[in-house]
Amino acid sequence: MTMKTYDLVIRGGTLVTVNGIRRADVAVVDERIVAISPELSGGAQAVIDAYNLHIFPGVIDAHVHFNEPGRTFWEGIASGSSALAAGGATAFFDMPLNAHPPTIDAASFAEKLAAAEASSYVDFGLWGGLVPGNIEQLDELAERGVVGFKAFMSNSGIEDFQAVDDATLYQGMQRSAQLGRLVAVHAENDQLTAALAQEARTQGRVGVQDYLASRPVVAELEAIERAITFARETGCALHIVHVSSGRGVRLVASARAQGVDVSCETCPHYLVLTEEDMVELGALAKCAPPLRAVDEQAALWQHLFSGTLPMVSSDHSPAPFEMKERPDFFEAWGGISGCQSLLALLLTEGYHRRHMPLSLIAAATSEFVARRFQLPPYKGRLEVGADADFALIDLSATYQLQSHDLFYRHAHSPYVGRDFRGRVVRTLVRGRTVFLDGKIMGPPGGHFLQPFPLIPSLESI
Ligand SMILES: NC(=O)NC(NC(N)=O)C(=O)[O-]
Ligand SMILES: [Zn+2]
Numbered sequence: 046m047t048m049k050t051y052d053l054v055i056r057g058g059t060l061v062t063v064n065g066i067r068r069a070d071v072a073v074v075d076e077r078i079v080a081i082s083p084e085l086s087g088g089a090q091a092v093i094d095a096y097n098l099h100i101f102p103g104v105i106d107a108h109v110h111f112n113e114p115g116r117t118f119w120e121g122i123a124s125g126s127s128a129l130a131a132g133g134a135t136a137f138f139d140m141p142l143n144a145h146p147p148t149i150d151a152a153s154f155a156e157k158l159a160a161a162e163a164s165s166y167v168d169f170g171l172w173g174g175l176v177p178g179n180i181e182q183l184d185e186l187a188e189r190g191v192v193g194f195k196a197f198m199s200n201s202g203i204e205d206f207q208a209v210d211d212a213t214l215y216q217g218m219q220r221s222a223q224l225g226r227l228v229a230v231h232a233e234n235d236q237l238t239a240a241l242a243q244e245a246r247t248q249g250r251v252g253v254q255d256y257l258a259s260r261p262v263v264a265e266l267e268a269i270e271r272a273i274t275f276a277r278e279t280g281c282a283l284h285i286v287h288v289s290s291g292r293g294v295r296l297v298a299s300a301r302a303q304g305v306d307v308s309c310e311t312c313p314h315y316l317v318l319t320e321e322d323m324v325e326l327g328a329l330a331k332c333a334p335p336l337r338a339v340d341e342q343a344a345l346w347q348h349l350f351s352g353t354l355p356m357v358s359s360d361h362s363p364a365p366f367e368m369k370e371r372p373d374f375f376e377a378w379g380g381i382s383g384c385q386s387l388l389a390l391l392l393t394e395g396y397h398r399r400h401m402p403l404s405l406i407a408a409a410t411s412e413f414v415a416r417r418f419q420l421p422p423y424k425g426r427l428e429v430g431a432d433a434d435f436a437l438i439d440l441s442a443t444y445q446l447q448s449h450d451l452f453y454r455h456a457h458s459p460y461v462g463r464d465f466r467g468r469v470v471r472t473l474v475r476g477r478t479v480f481l482d483g484k485i486m487g488p489p490g491g492h493f494l495q496p497f498p499l500i501p502s503l504e505s506i
């Protein structure tokens with residue numbers, strides 16, 4: 046009788062799944078999980094001792110800006126995906142901006158895909174853009190496997206990625222519904238925020254508080270409602286990115302309860318920082334929508350606990366630090382560097398501080414993401430048949446984040462100097478270790494992920 050030989054066995058870890066946690070060995074053959082059992086017998090070419098570790102499904106970060114091609118000096122896929130691997134992520138979806146060219150047609154998609162295939166350490170999906178003038182190009186993007194189409198309802202801060210007007214959003218959603226792809230929106234009312242910003246700046250009021258006052262919660266609420274109205278009418282699946290307020294989440298939840306196909310995400314910065322942190326940290330913590338007051342933050346945690354807020358993504362939007370040093374706060378780059386800390390923040394502030402169940406953290410960072418964006422059924426799960434994508438976590442390890450821990454091209458983040466509890470020890474993508482004990486393990490070998498089932502190619506119809 047021949048003993049079974051596995052490529053890899055991870056022994057004794059505590060598995061964190063959406064259905065609860067349990068201790069088990071995990072066996073891997075050909076990049077997939079082939080057995081999960083308390084005591085696996087059989088040989089293995091490699092064994093990882095995980096007796097004191099928790100095994101999470103690898104984080105799938107649905108919202109990052111790696112800015113390649115074209116603005117690689119802001120981040121780049123090699124450094125961005127390294128930071129993700131160090132943070133326990135095994136896949137990401139890159140936004141269509143701030144790469145140059147932005148990902149808005151077949152040619153720019155091909156450039157982005159080639160760049161990611163050449164240098165990503167983890168698996169990846171790609172968002173296409175919906176901008177004024179590119180509705181004719183949505184078909185070719187869908188055919189090439191974009192996750193969906195991202196639109197800005199307010200100024201993106203990037204010249205070559207214009208905000209949608211209502212007609213573009215409406216018609217783009219009509220087309221997306223036909224293509225079976227969802228539309229994701231940055232939801233802030235542009236007229237309102239632009240006018241308030243303009244008024245403040247002409248009066249010379251250009252500080253942090255003035256920026257905060259120019260982007261009130263109502264700007265987010267109105268845009269979310271408008272996007273939902275269009276989604277209801279067109280039958281398009283809708284995703285609201287980076288919701289900053291509890292009231293915003295409530296709008297999404299009640300539309301969903303009425304049958305609208307709409308979901309939302311929030312980001313770690315809305316959960317762990319408030320507008321006071323923006324005043325204190327300055328442009329390091331500048332983002333749009335901006336950080337909010339503590340009551341909105343408390344509401345976000347409640348929604349996360351109850352499941353009405355099902356997803357957390359980083360909205361990692363990095364830039365050279367010089368772009369944040371502006372006397373006029375409106376001119377400083379808006380975007381927070383944070384993808385490396387996504388899981389660690391949820392462990393520290395969610396699990397340890399607020400007793401958030403680990404299963405819920407796995408759902409919000411992996412399982413729900415895979416399901417909502419129709420990844421193949423072997424992604425986002427810790428079960429037999431799934432890809433061997435794992436984050437191995439020492440839940441009790443404590444540390445203070447230092448800038449030299451960061452793999453970002455520009456090693457700044459509002460979380461530097463913060464105390465963490467729960468450390469990523471090792472990250473595996475399809476059974477291959479990509480991060481171990483503070484180091485990235487090459488070479489880059491990320492695979493392109495497309496929504497499933499695939500849209501039939503136009504030629505094949
Ligand atoms: N151009 C950007 O990267 N913008 C991003 N910036 C933020 N959120 O501050 C975003 O997602 O809107
Ligand atoms: Zn945005």
Ligand SMILES: [Zn+2]
Binds near residue numbers: 108109110140362
């Ligand atoms: Zn973003």
